[in-house]
Amino acid sequence: MNRRSLLQGLSFSMLAAKLSSASPFYGQAEPQPKTSRSISANDRIQIGFIGPGSRGQELIRQLLRTPGVEIAAQCDIYEPRFAEVDELVGKKVPAHKDYRELLQRKDLDAIFIATPPVFHAKYAIAAMKSGRPVYCEKTIGFTPEDCNNVVDATRRTGQIFQVGHQMRYASWIVESVNRVRKGDIGEPTHVYGYWHRSDNWRREVPNPSLEHLMNWRLYRESSGGLLEELGSHHIDIANWVFGERPQTILGTSSIAVYHDGRTVGDNVQAVFGYSKGRRMFFSSLTDNGLMADQVWIYGTEGSLQITLEDATLYKQTSKRITEASHSDVVQKGVETGASYNANSEMPYRGPGYRLHPKPGEDATRTACGSFVDCVRNKQQPFANVDVGFGSGIACSIGRQALYEGHMEKIPELRA
Amino acid sequence: MDTTMNPATQLYCTTHPAMGTEYSLYLYAGSHQEADSIARSVFQEVDRIDGLLSNYQPSSELSRINRDAFQHAVTTDPETFRFLETCMAWSERSHGAFDISVGKLMRVWKFFGASGALPSPEEIARAREDVGWEKIRLDTAQRTVRFLSAGIELDPGGIGKGYAVDRAVRILRAKQVPAALLSAGSSTIYALGAPPQEAGWKVRVPSVLLDGATASTVVLRDTSLSTANLSEKNFVHDGHFYGAIMDPRTLQPVEGTLQATVISPSATDSDALSNALFVTGPEGRAQLLETRQHDRALIIRRKQSAQQHPIAAEYEAIRWPADVARESATELSSAREE
Numbered sequence: 015m016n017r018r019s020l021l022q023g024l025s026f027s028m029l030a031a032k033l034s035s036a037s038p039f040y041g042q043a044e045p046q047p048k049t050s051r052s053i054s055a056n057d058r059i060q061i062g063f064i065g066p067g068s069r070g071q072e073l074i075r076q077l078l079r080t081p082g083v084e085i086a087a088q089c090d091i092y093e094p095r096f097a098e099v100d101e102l103v104g105k106k107v108p109a110h111k112d113y114r115e116l117l118q119r120k121d122l123d124a125i126f127i128a129t130p131p132v133f134h135a136k137y138a139i140a141a142m143k144s145g146r147p148v149y150c151e152k153t154i155g156f157t158p159e160d161c162n163n164v165v166d167a168t169r170r171t172g173q174i175f176q177v178g179h180q181m182r183y184a185s186w187i188v189e190s191v192n193r194v195r196k197g198d199i200g201e202p203t204h205v206y207g208y209w210h211r212s213d214n215w216r217r218e219v220p221n222p223s224l225e226h227l228m229n230w231r232l233y234r235e236s237s238g239g240l241l242e243e244l245g246s247h248h249i250d251i252a253n254w255v256f257g258e259r260p261q262t263i264l265g266t267s268s269i270a271v272y273h274d275g276r277t278v279g280d281n282v283q284a285v286f287g288y289s290k291g292r293r294m295f296f297s298s299l300t301d302n303g304l305m306a307d308q309v310w311i312y313g314t315e316g317s318l319q320i321t322l323e324d325a326t327l328y329k330q331t332s333k334r335i336t337e338a339s340h341s342d343v344v345q346k347g348v349e350t351g352a353s354y355n356a357n358s359e360m361p362y363r364g365p366g367y368r369l370h371p372k373p374g375e376d377a378t379r380t381a382c383g384s385f386v387d388c389v390r391n392k393q394q395p396f397a398n399v400d401v402g403f404g405s406g407i408a409c410s411i412g413r414q415a416l417y418e419g420h421m422e423k424i425p426e427l428r429a
Numbered sequence: 430m431d432t433t434m435n436p437a438t439q440l441y442c443t444t445h446p447a448m449g450t451e452y453s454l455y456l457y458a459g460s461h462q463e464a465d466s467i468a469r470s471v472f473q474e475v476d477r478i479d480g481l482l483s484n485y486q487p488s489s490e491l492s493r494i495n496r497d498a499f500q501h502a503v504t505t506d507p508e509t510f511r512f513l514e515t516c517m518a519w520s521e522r523s524h525g526a527f528d529i530s531v532g533k534l535m536r537v538w539k540f541f542g543a544s545g546a547l548p549s550p551e552e553i554a555r556a557r558e559d560v561g562w563e564k565i566r567l568d569t570a571q572r573t574v575r576f577l578s579a580g581i582e583l584d585p586g587g588i589g590k591g592y593a594v595d596r597a598v599r600i601l602r603a604k605q606v607p608a609a610l611l612s613a614g615s616s617t618i619y620a621l622g623a624p625p626q627e628a629g630w631k632v633r634v635p636s637v638l639l640d641g642a643t644a645s646t647v648v649l650r651d652t653s654l655s656t657a658n659l660s661e662k663n664f665v666h667d668g669h670f671y672g673a674i675m676d677p678r679t680l681q682p683v684e685g686t687l688q689a690t691v692i693s694p695s696a697t698d699s700d701a702l703s704n705a706l707f708v709t710g711p712e713g714r715a716q717l718l719e720t721r722q723h724d725r726a727l728i729i730r731r732k733q734s735a736q737q738h739p740i741a742a743e744y745e746a747i748r749w750p751a752d753v754a755r756e757s758a759t760e761l762s763s764a765r766e767e
Binding site: 075078079080081082102103104218323373374375376377379 | 573
């Protein structure tokens with residue numbers, strides 16, 4: 015049975031189960047000897063790329079904008095990707111269908127992983143065991159066990175590990191969190207993340223047999239849905255702001271619009287509980303993009319709005335008591351009339367203070383550039399494995415909470 | 430999922446805002462669903478190019494180059510690098526009539542995000558340092574861009590829409606769309622295939638002298654057409670008309686040319702060439718077109734003899750594939766004179 019016929023007509027989980035015995039791509043990761051070369055200051059960093067789909071190609075594009083980087087190897091089970099990568103890179107990039115074949119190469123300095131998240135942990139662990147730093151797209155694992163295993167492997171191998179939470183590298187978001195830390199909005203108590211779109215989230219499939227492979231985001235066995243794919247970025251911001259991981263999740267999800275066979279919801283509402291009663295709320299709609307992608311940090315003395323390009327601070331008007339020495343209320347008296355005044359319950363529509371640390375560079379480029387610097391200088395990244403665990407564990411437990419519609423406890427890191 | 434495709438006989442139309450204008454797509458498809466899916470992919474690609482080249486988006490690759498390329502050589506991706514190479518080739522070919530380094534000039538003349546205003550002589554003098562394609566260095570081996578002057582600012586206005594159209598047409602071809610017309614706010618148009626029972630897509634080149642009048646109607650198939658004219662951004666100061674197409678060599682808005690339309694197989698080329706022809710004088714035009722035997726041009730110039738309002742026009746058609754209503758244009762202009 016060749017790969018093409020094998021891929022046809024199988025669900026994603028069947029595919030994974032079937033291939034784990036039939037194909038080395040899905041085989042058990044084995045401990046690898048240390049294969050990385052030593053990097054000197056002028057060496058070009060040789061990148062091996064696993065899973066160059068749409069997100070993966072965006073990462074490659076940003077890596078190509080980073081000095082001293084070579085895309086040296088690619089790996090995918092969907093072969094048309096190879097030609098797309100070659101075009102993007104402007105030359106033929108050696109292609110592998112088996113990730114282990116890629117990891118056995120001696121010339122690679124770092125591994126990027128942008129496969130569907132069900133495979134992140136397996137490939138990340140294998141790559142670290144092979145002696146390479148890893149940049150892994152979020153979330154770091156699909157199950158709680160995955161997430162713990164990735165942390166274990168990072169500790170055991172001492173490898174550099176960066177999770178694809180590029181918002182940690184956006185200058186205006188860094189500035190926002192610094193402002194919050196400095197107390198500019200008082201005590202932050204709530205983070206509300208909205209990621210609304212008008213988009214069915216469906217990829218066009220060249221052949222119906224590839225539905226589960228191409229539209230893996232739409233099926234429960236391969237995707238944590240909107241909470242994982244979009245919400246994880248906002249959860250990470252909340253973790254960053256509150257300085258801790260969430261302890262509970264209560265959520266719901268349904269299919270309100272796209273009754274097209276998908277098994278993950280087309281909308282999500284989730285509430286994460288943090289210590290001291292603090293909360294993170296995440297909402298995702300896919301049939302109305304009005305709110306788009308924005309995170310609000312609400313504090314006791316102000317609010318901060320973060321978008322993909324900028325951040326704006328809103329201070330609450332102070333209601334201090336003032337001296338009435340110049341008031342003529344005593345001489346002229348006060349007027350009587352109707353008492354209703356809606357102003358206090360109306361949304362604030364005035365200006366805010368726009369934070370301008372510097373013009374906003376694409377956060378993914380900064381994140382990729384920073385990772386390459388970490389590889390050269392042998393440093394752990396800012397978006398390290400602990401950051402990855404924080405959003406990963408919340409989403410893996412959260413998935414269950416959405417499906418079952420009750421509150422779940424989010425466990426601590428395994429001892 | 431239904432895999433049987435209906436023949437692509439129904440015409441669909443949709444629009445999409447991008448690059449400060451509205452893109453229109455007309456395409457033949459077998460179903461509403463199919464048309465919608467194709468249009469999404471096409472506009473996704475247009476948005477991607479916008480994200481690459483926009484000088485209005487701080488996160489674009491072009492903005493990053495603008496910010497950093499004087500401080501240090503900026504490594505860029507092969508696509509952006511090839512695009513910049515194409516721009517430089519057009520600058521060289523046109524002896525600087527086409528030049529994407531006019532960003533500062535557009536700001537000085539207040540055409541960036543506004544509709545223009547007269548700058549002071551000092552402002553113009555300062556801009557001289559900050560404009561000039563020869564102050565841009567591309568290193569092919571390192572794939573880097575470097576500016577030799579601190580104020581250089583790239584503005585893709587004369588070529589970016591053409592490039593976006595070319596990239597979007599690749600998507601239409603890959604999806605085997607038999608016939609489509611993609612228009613970037615009407616300044617660059619690509620005609621793919623032909624509507625059923627037609628020789629091609631009809632495109633009307635307007636007369637610049639009277640609203641609604643047509644100077645020429647061409648029928649296009651598998652080729653592009655771009656027009657440079659001053660209808661978008663302009664202002665009048667002391668009775669003098671200033672348009673938003675700059676002559677990078679004089680640092681002044683172009684005088685004399687009213688409209689330049691080019692037909693070329695590549696939309697990137699037709700966009701760049703229409704702007705180069707708009708800027709350069711008659712000798713430069715002849716030289717430019719001599720080396721481009723597949724390209725066709727229709728240029729409308731202000732008549733030298735008639736400097737005052739109302740204006741009269743003269744037409745220059747080079748390998749132009751259709752009739753040009755020169756007489757009616759003259760009539761229109763003389764009608765205006767009365």
